[in-house]
Amino acid sequence: MAEAIAPVARPVTLRRAQPADNAQIAAIWNHEVTSTTATMDTEPRSLAAQRRWLAAHDDAHPVIVAVDGDDVLAYGSLSPYRDRPAFCSTVADSVYVRVDLRGAGLGSRVVAELLRLARDRGHHAVMARITADNEASRRLHARLGFAVAGIERETAEKFGRRHDIVIMQRLLRR
DSSP: OOOOOOOOOSOOEEEEOOGGGHHHHHHHHHHHHHHOSSSOOOSOOOHHHHHHHHHTOOTTSOEEEEEETTEEEEEEEEEESOSSGGGTTEEEEEEEEOGGGTTSSHHHHHHHHHHHHHHHTTOOEEEEEEETTOHHHHHHHHHTTOEEEEEEEEEEEETTEEEEEEEEEEEOOO
16 A cells, blocks of 8 residues: 655755765764664764765765755765776665654655756666665655666675665666
8 A cells, every 4th residue: 555645844955965964964874774774784873974974975976965944854865886987877876864754755855856966967877775674765766767676685684684685776868
């Protein structure tokens, strides 16, 4: 049964992440690390590590935030898919929404903006690696035109369980 997504009732702006956003981005990320299987990372990110992470993202691989004033509600990023030159036109996306605002449409807005930015920067494909039990993220990506490209069986371990990783892909140009 598909769930309805309620519109965000607050004014939301999408923009490039700035150093002043680092603490709030880290807070969103660290919740996912310690409480969910949305990421297979197992160590929370320090503020220093968060600063390095944001600084490593260039114009071809931006980080964007959904904000209400100074409050970061969600964020997403594009990252190199692989470090070999043959993969330079393929990127990986990630999106995380503050736990108290899930289901409000923020994830869809962030991923749609990431797709626009990827296209504008000349990328050809966007990949999403999603833990199989993260049905909300799989549905969000499917709604935005991603298709399952494969499944990595039991390749990750977190919270004492092995997890499948679903690979989803969206081609931007044909």
